[in-house]
Amino acid sequence: MASSIFQTESTNGLADGFFHFEGRGTRAPVLVQIKATTNARDLRDAMLGLVYQLEEPNHQGDMALCLLVKSRLTSSRLMEELDRFRRILEPGLKDRIFLAAMNDHGGIHGRLPDGDVRSGEYGLLPFLHEAVRSTLSQGGKKVSRQAVKSALINRWVRGEGRQTMPGLQHDTGASRPTIQAALSDLMAMGVLDHLPSPHGVSLYQMPWPAWRALAGEHAGLRRSYRYVDATGLARSPVRMAERLAHPRNEDRRGLVALGGVLGARHYFADLNLSAPTRLDLSIYDGDLGFVRELDGGLVLSDDPQARPVLVVHRTIDREASATIAPEGAVASPMDCMADLIESGLLEQAEEFSWRLNKLAEENFVKRLNL
DSSP states (O other): OOOTTSOOOOOOOOOTTEEEEOOSSBSSOEEEEEEEOOOHHHHHHHHHHHHHHHTSGGGTTOEEEEEEESOOOOHHHHHHHHHHHHHTSOHHHHTTEEEEEEOTTSOEEEEOOSBOSOTGGGSHHHHHHHHHHHHHGGGGOOOOHHHHHHHHHHHHHTTOOOBOHHHHHHHHOOOHHHHHHHHHHHHHTTOEEEOSTTSOEEEOOOOHHHHHHHHHHHHHTSEEEEEEESSSOOOOHHHHHHHTTSGGGGGGTTTEEEOHHHHHHHHOTTSSOOOOSSEEEEESSSOOTTHHHHOTTEEEEOOTTSOOSEEEEEOSOOOOOSOEETTEEEOOHHHHHHHHHHTTOHHHHHHHHHHHHHHHHHHHHHHHTO
């Protein structure tokens, strides 16, 4: 879980199975929930959840669509359920709720939001097909919108210029709806520099509150393993990091990255950071076997009050920095930022944020002059 140090302002994040359509053809944006069920009770629960979502400030004025997949409910049953549900809603809500189902061949029956839902490649129908494909692919696993944001931030810091939708899809493996949702979040925060397709998107210089909010969202999607010193004889964080370079850990060097204080120092050696009290590492799979090579006396703890000497984060960001330390790869800027904030180093994290802004500008100028 993310530390309580993080700010809790919404960045329009949606749970898995939810998508936000802001394309062409409908009279208002559409909040879409993809639901795999043939159970009427599950359907009603899903529609009730959509009503609660519509009452959130960032969805006032939106329409909402519950789209069933893998469902055996007939068109007449869907219309019956929708009509019954609408009868219990206030007048301002009942005309904003819709219900439909998609069959295995992509056909849709039921009631869709008003308007021209086709509207070319940016219409609601292609959006729904892509959202369903994304939800059902790989057993329902999909690249999160936060992973897309982090990938865009990485490219921006490296000075890579504008990113197109096809490029982001190719590089992240995310679906078009997920990328659109991520870009909508960034636009709502006022940090997205957006030009009409095909020119692509980039980021503005991001203020500290935006960095902090994004880092908090990023940390909330990681799973962290906290190790404590049970003997009082643990190696220092620096010594443990050095052991990552041992030949016996060679096969882990591409899968473990330095984060926290040590990772931030590899971005900016003169960053105002004292000696670390803990080592933060980012991993990209679930293998924790290397920990005993760093220090065999460490004990995994689930006590939130304990003071860990090692924290291993299973991160969503598979893009470690291009920077390579003697100990191996360095974690992404967003992972390092999240680590600093979780450690309570807020002043240092804020300094890190504006230094990243400056680095992004410098790298972009360098690329222009190549």
